[in-house]
Amino acid sequence: xxxxxxxxxxxxSFGAVKAADxxxxxxxxxxxxxxVGPNGSGKTTxxxxxxxxLSPARGQIYYLGKEITGLHPRQVTRLGVARSFQxxxxxxxxxxxxxxxxxxxIRSGRQGDCWRALRTRARLAEARRxxxxxxxxxxxxxxxxxxxxxxxxxxxVALSFALGPRLLLLDxxxxxVSAAEKFRVMDTxxxxxxxSGVTSVFVEHDMDVVQRYAERxxxxxxxxxxxxxxxxxxxxxxxxxxxxxxxx
Amino acid sequence: xxxAQVSRTLAGAAPWLAVLLALAILPRLLPDWLGFLLxxxxxxxxxxxxxxxxxxxxxxxxxxxxxFAAGAYTVGxxxxxxxxxxxxxxxxxxxxVSGALAALLGLFLARYRGIFFGMLTLAFSMILYSLLxxxxxxxxxxxxMVTAPPTILGVxxxxxxxxxxxxxxxxxxxxxxxxxxxxxxxxxxxLASAIRDNEIRVEYMGASVRQGIYRTYLLSxxxxxxxxxxxxxxxxxxxxxxxxxxxxxxxxFVTVLGGYASVFAPVMGSVVFELVRNYAYALSPYxxxxxxxxxxxxxxxFLPRGLWSLLAPRAPVSSPWTSSSRR
Ligand SMILES: Nc1ncnc2c1ncn2[C@@H]1O[C@H](COP(=O)(O)OP(=O)(O)OP(=O)(O)O)[C@@H](O)[C@H]1O
Ligand SMILES: [Mg+2]
Numbered sequence: 001x002x003x004x005x006x007x008x009x010x011x012x013s014f015g016a017v018k019a020a021d022x023x024x025x026x027x028x029x030x031x032x033x034x035x036v037g038p039n040g041s042g043k044t045t046x047x048x049x050x051x052x053x054l055s056p057a058r059g060q061i062y063y064l065g066k067e068i069t070g071l072h073p074r075q076v077t078r079l080g081v082a083r084s085f086q087x088x089x090x091x092x093x094x095x096x097x098x099x100x101x102x103x104x105x106i107r108s109g110r111q112g113d114c115w116r117a118l119r120t121r122a123r124l125a126e127a128r129r130x131x132x133x134x135x136x137x138x139x140x141x142x143x144x145x146x147x148x149x150x151x152x153x154x155x156x157v158a159l160s161f162a163l164g165p166r167l168l169l170l171d172x173x174x175x176x177v178s179a180a181e182k183f184r185v186m187d188t189x190x191x192x193x194x195x196s197g198v199t200s201v202f203v204e205h206d207m208d209v210v211q212r213y214a215e216r217x218x219x220x221x222x223x224x225x226x227x228x229x230x231x232x233x234x235x236x237x238x239x240x241x242x243x244x245x246x247x248x
Numbered sequence: 249x250x251x252a253q254v255s256r257t258l259a260g261a262a263p264w265l266a267v268l269l270a271l272a273i274l275p276r277l278l279p280d281w282l283g284f285l286l287x288x289x290x291x292x293x294x295x296x297x298x299x300x301x302x303x304x305x306x307x308x309x310x311x312x313x314x315x316f317a318a319g320a321y322t323v324g325x326x327x328x329x330x331x332x333x334x335x336x337x338x339x340x341x342x343x344x345v346s347g348a349l350a351a352l353l354g355l356f357l358a359r360y361r362g363i364f365f366g367m368l369t370l371a372f373s374m375i376l377y378s379l380l381x382x383x384x385x386x387x388x389x390x391x392x393m394v395t396a397p398p399t400i401l402g403v404x405x406x407x408x409x410x411x412x413x414x415x416x417x418x419x420x421x422x423x424x425x426x427x428x429x430x431x432x433x434x435x436x437x438x439l440a441s442a443i444r445d446n447e448i449r450v451e452y453m454g455a456s457v458r459q460g461i462y463r464t465y466l467l468s469x470x471x472x473x474x475x476x477x478x479x480x481x482x483x484x485x486x487x488x489x490x491x492x493x494x495x496x497x498x499x500x501f502v503t504v505l506g507g508y509a510s511v512f513a514p515v516m517g518s519v520v521f522e523l524v525r526n527y528a529y530a531l532s533p534y535x536x537x538x539x540x541x542x543x544x545x546x547x548x549x550f551l552p553r554g555l556w557s558l559l560a561p562r563a564p565v566s567s568p569w570t571s572s573s574r575r
Contacts, residue, residue, distance in 0.1 A: 077452055
């Protein structure tokens with residue numbers, strides 16, 4: 001299978017904190033990978049390194065066999081890597097629909113057009129279709145600022161998905177979503193991801209969620225990957241169990 | 249389908265055509281001085297619109313006098329050195345000159361935000377001010393330059409010049425408003441709002457924030473130049489003060505006064521500003537700035553979205569500049 005993402009020996013420190021410590025991983029096309037690990041173990045840092053928000057002190061990153069180390073987030077995104085954020089990053093004074101329209105127009109590379117309307121019939125239809133996939137209906141006209149946290153998380157993911165990526169990186173897509181809603185949200189997300197076949201990596205704190213949706217789990221600790229297994233094998237491992245239970 | 253669309257467009261345009269018609273017959277009803285005041289207010293409204301467009305990306309230009317002066321001096325120089333007097337050509341020239349200036353300065357300014365952006369725009373406008381002041385042989389220094397009334401499509405307006413300038417300004421304003429409105433409803437217009445809300449997300453969608461700001465700045469500069477050119481036509485005299493920081497401050501003042509919830513808000517702000525200044529000055533020549541200050545204070549306290557919010561109190565928060573609410 002094609003390797004979509006490969007990180008080799010990534011290192012990044014903040015002062016004395018090693019947020020990435022000789023971190024290497026390969027992710028193949030079509031995989032759905034879960035990342036777990038305690039707070040501060042470097043999960044978000046890993047996504048920041050891959051997307052070029054941070055540049056590693058050492059190590060290389062390859063995307064589809066091409067080195068992308070040191071590229072700017074914009075360039076990485078243009079190559080086909082999209083991400084969502086632990087804290088939703090949205091256009092809060094625009095409506096849900098407008099957020100989606102902006103994503104779509106940027107995807108098509110027409111964001112510099114100052115003459116034609118943003119709201120073309122085709123683009124509106126596409127935006128509504130995508131929003132519907134993610135469970136947005138009547139809220140489409142709502143200004144994002146007024147959306148509940150759960151809705152904002154979902155929109156954040158929907159926007160990155162709308163960019164049509166080859167690799168989708170989701171940072172805690174269900175944080176801020178109520179326990180009761182978690183599985184409904186994940187069912188929606190993973191459903192869309194499976195349907196599109198996009199290679200995905202999601203960071204998640206809730207072990208039940210990881211066990212249910214990931215095909216492969218990376219356990220982070222102090223900037224290292226201490227385990228890399230299918231969820232079944234992983235959660236049978238007594239060390240990991242103790243480690244994870246200890247964390248909870 | 250198409251017919252329905254056309255008739256809907258016409259229905260949407262009807263109120264604006266009515267307003268335009270009313271403005272067209274207005275000079276016949278008003279005394280000359282008031283017609284002149286409106287002409288100047290409309291011309292300056294273009295500069296204010298330029299400031300407002302930037303404000304939508306959270307960028308405050310404290311130096312839009314630069315474009316105002318650039319447009320005005322284009323008229324002065326073209327008359328003096330090229331013996332050009334045709335309004336259409338002069339307008340074209342002012343647009344090109346201010347556009348070129350914005351294209352150049354924008355390369356630099358598009359990297360900055362907040363107070364740095366504001367101070368740098370101020371610095372550039374003050375550089376132009378001192379150049380206009382110092383290069384006496386070229387600009388006439390503090391005396392400024394007298395600009396003869398232009399011909400309009402070859403016609404010398406003569407005694408009716410005041411009214412001719414009013415209509416010329418009105419037409420330019422209407423065109424600029426229509427274009428700006430269209431711009432704001434375009435992908436680039438929305439990109440500006442997106443940049444104001446979240447630059448990180450814009451970059452993480454694969455778009456360049458700097459480019460978005462650069463192009464917005466370009467529009468804003470051209471609007472400023474157009475305004476300056478039209479003021480030169482109607483006032484007939486230009487001076488380095490056009491680029492002085494107090495002039496730029498006035499433009500920011502009027503932007504806050506009118507609001508920027510609609511492209512029409514700057515027009516409203518500009519007209520009210522000129523009227524208030526006129527009457528405040530007549531009432532108390534020494535303290536008129538104080539009256540203006542008091543008014544701004546009241547606006548900020550009670551109408552934080554400007555005078556325009558009196559007309560459109562429940563404008564949709566999302567993208568109030570465009571017709572997005574109509575769905
Ligand atoms: N920009 C930064 N500046 C300084 N320290 C940072 C920065 N980003 C991350 N860190 C530190 O690096 C370590 C790893 O942080 P990271 O955000 O990657 O953890 P995480 O696994 O995502 O944690 P969480 O579960 O809380 O989201 C933490 O100790 C954090 O404080
Ligand atoms: Mg994190």
